[in-house]
Amino acid sequence: MTYPRLIDDGSVWIVVIPPVIWAAHFLTCYWVAAVWCASGAAPLTPVVWAIAAITVAALGGIGWAAVVAVRRYGGLRRPGRHVSRDEPEGRKAFLGHVALLLASLNGVAVLFTALPVLVFRQC
Amino acid sequence: MPPQPRPLGGQSPPVEQAPACGVDPAKLCQGEYAIRVKSHIAVLAAPLLTGCGGRHSWLAGAGAEARIIETLFWPFLFGAAVLWLAVMALAIAAFRSRREETRGLVRAIIIGGGAIVPGIIVAALLVIGLVTLRALAAMQPGLSVQVDGEQWWWRVVYDTPAGAVVTANEIRLPRGETAELLLSSDDVIHAFWAPALGGKMDMIPGRTNRLTLTPLTPGSWGGLCAEYCGGAHAQMRFDVTVMEPAAFGDWLAAEAEPASAQALARQDGLSVFLDSGCGACHSVRGTEAAGQVGPDLTHFAARQRLGAGIAPLTDAALRRWITRTQDMKPGVEMPAYPDLSPEALDALVGFLMALK
Numbered sequence: 001m002t003y004p005r006l007i008d009d010g011s012v013w014i015v016v017i018p019p020v021i022w023a024a025h026f027l028t029c030y031w032v033a034a035v036w037c038a039s040g041a042a043p044l045t046p047v048v049w050a051i052a053a054i055t056v057a058a059l060g061g062i063g064w065a066a067v068v069a070v071r072r073y074g075g076l077r078r079p080g081r082h083v084s085r086d087e088p089e090g091r092k093a094f095l096g097h098v099a100l101l102l103a104s105l106n107g108v109a110v111l112f113t114a115l116p117v118l119v120f121r122q123c
Numbered sequence: 124m125p126p127q128p129r130p131l132g133g134q135s136p137p138v139e140q141a142p143a144c145g146v147d148p149a150k151l152c153q154g155e156y157a158i159r160v161k162s163h164i165a166v167l168a169a170p171l172l173t174g175c176g177g178r179h180s181w182l183a184g185a186g187a188e189a190r191i192i193e194t195l196f197w198p199f200l201f202g203a204a205v206l207w208l209a210v211m212a213l214a215i216a217a218f219r220s221r222r223e224e225t226r227g228l229v230r231a232i233i234i235g236g237g238a239i240v241p242g243i244i245v246a247a248l249l250v251i252g253l254v255t256l257r258a259l260a261a262m263q264p265g266l267s268v269q270v271d272g273e274q275w276w277w278r279v280v281y282d283t284p285a286g287a288v289v290t291a292n293e294i295r296l297p298r299g300e301t302a303e304l305l306l307s308s309d310d311v312i313h314a315f316w317a318p319a320l321g322g323k324m325d326m327i328p329g330r331t332n333r334l335t336l337t338p339l340t341p342g343s344w345g346g347l348c349a350e351y352c353g354g355a356h357a358q359m360r361f362d363v364t365v366m367e368p369a370a371f372g373d374w375l376a377a378e379a380e381p382a383s384a385q386a387l388a389r390q391d392g393l394s395v396f397l398d399s400g401c402g403a404c405h406s407v408r409g410t411e412a413a414g415q416v417g418p419d420l421t422h423f424a425a426r427q428r429l430g431a432g433i434a435p436l437t438d439a440a441l442r443r444w445i446t447r448t449q450d451m452k453p454g455v456e457m458p459a460y461p462d463l464s465p466e467a468l469d470a471l472v473g474f475l476m477a478l479k
Contacts, residue, residue: 108242112249119253122260 010092014073014099017065022106025058026113037123044121055114059107066103075100178345181318185344185365187301187337188259188321195255202244259322262335264303268294272306272313272326274352274456275359276418276431281375288379289406291418293426294346295364297371301337314350317363323349338365343427354454360432381409382421385477392474395467399460407478417457423478430455441472 029051036047069075073096177183184190213232222228271278281288294317296302306315308326315334316323324334338344348359366374387393387409396402402412408421418431426436430452434440444451445468448459463471 104238108246112246115246115249116253119250119257120260 010073010088010095012095014065014069015095015102018062018099018103018106021058021061021065022109022113025054025110028054029113029117033117033123044117044123048117048121051114051117055110058110062103062107062110066100066107069096069099069103072096073099178343179318179347183319183340183344185338185340185342186317186320187262187339188335189319190339191255191258192322195251198251199248202248206244259335262301262337264301264335266297266300266302267305268296268302269305269307270294270315270326272308272310272315272348272352272359274310275348275355275452275454277359277361278309278418281378283375283379285379288375289419290378290422292360292428292431293362293364295366295371295374296336296338297368298338298341298365300368301335304334304336306332306334311352312350313348313352313359315346316349317344317346317361319344320363320365325350336363338363341365341367345432347432355452358431358433358452358455360428362427362432364427378422378425382407383477383479385479386474389470389474389477392470392472392477395463395471396474399463399471404457420475420478424476425479438472438476441475442468445471 032050032054033047036044066075074093075096075098181189182193182196184193213236267282269280269282271280277292277294279290279292279294281290304315304324306324306326307330308328310328312328313326314323315326317336320338321336322334324332326332342365344363344365346361346363348356352359393410396407397411402410402414404414404417406413406415406419406421408419412420423429424436428434429436429440429444433452434444446459446461446463448455448457
């Protein structure tokens with residue numbers, strides 16, 4: 001088994017991972033900015049770097065989930081085309097495809113969350 | 124954009140002299156027909172265009188913030204129009220298409236039109252919006268005004284080096300200077316909006332929100348509560364009077380003074396005011412009346428309107444306000460005084476109208 005158990009071949013968890021990373025990223029950005037501004041610190045530069053680092057990490061995680069979805073699940077295959085019966089292969093491809101779409105959506109969402117901190121230089 | 128508000132549709136188009144026509148009265152001649160068509164267009168367009176001018180128009184460009192927001196509006200409107208036309212064209216093309224093999228095309232439309240193009244557009248809108256917000260947040264204020272939303276009027280306090288200057292329902296600001304409005308509320312959530320001057324901001328109990336206004340055009344501009352706050356919400360209005368800086372300084376100094384000697388000399392009116400219990404809610408500095416529940420009336424007659432911007436301040440309107448308060452503003456907290464004798468009412472109105 002080359003992957004952790006949760007992301008085992010065929011496991012449904014692959015679908016959940018990109019949204020969870022997005023939510024964690026969103027919450028962390030919010031916390032970092034809120035705590036920094038509430039403590040009255042004037043320059044926002046450390047927050048910008050912290051959020052940039054969190055964003056790169058989140059995009060890395062989502063990218064990894066996308067690669068897994070493509071390589072191990074065959075997520076690039078369109079569902080419905082070859083799946084006519086209830087069989088593990090078709091189920092896996094479907095999950096991979098959903099995970100891939102969610103990964104692209106959440107990648108964009110993570111970028112949008114991080115954008116304001118690049119534009120604003122004050123609390 | 125013309126900086127001055129002008130009544131659109133108020134001017135009638137120049138009427139050309141219709142040439143003498145044939146004998147048949149049922150037939151319109153050329154010039155007459157053109158005039159009728161023009162007037163029809165004017166009648167149809169008037170309700171649409173009246174929103175574009177006047178003291179409540181956010182396209183009036185009377186403030187720096189309003190102009191910043193306006194630069195956001197036109198690209199958004201243009202983008203929305205282009206998108207709408209493109210989608211309509213696509214829908215028409217789809218209905219008329221007789222192509223057999225459309226799988227590739229459909230896939231391109233779904234991925235391109237459903238994901239890639241909206242993603243790029245939303246990202247662009249987000250960046251434009253953020254840059255606009257940054258410009259709005261960067262305005263540096265010179266003057267600080269505290270505005271509290273009350274059910275259903277506005278408490279206005281100027282923070283000056285000489286102390287706080289309290290007034291109500293009318294905010295005066297100097298032209299060309301950025302004023303910082305510190306917005307809060309004592310009861311429910313209200314929202315402060317003077318559309319011709321700038322953006323809208325909620326007034327939340329227990330919080331102070333900050334909004335800057337930089338008026339550019341002198342004049343009287345309208346404002347309103349933009350968050351439903353109870354029965355008389357629609358009658359919770361205010362005026363923003365933009366003055367030249369020197370005149371503003373004079374006004375603020377006068378506003379800080381107690382009530383004028385001229386008003387205090389009207390002993391009969393003052394005693395009606397005090398005996399009727401008005402001072403329990405209203406303050407008139409220089410008298411015993413020191414109520415904090417209602418608007419400060421020290422310089423009441425210097426304001427343009429009464430009842431939180433709902434009627435021009437005239438003798439007749441003030442009489443009606445005192446005797447039939449609920450009729451003018453249903454739900455208002457102030458009780459009516461219908462039983463005042465005509466003499467007492469005369470004296471009271473005379474006193475109030477002397478509070479310049």
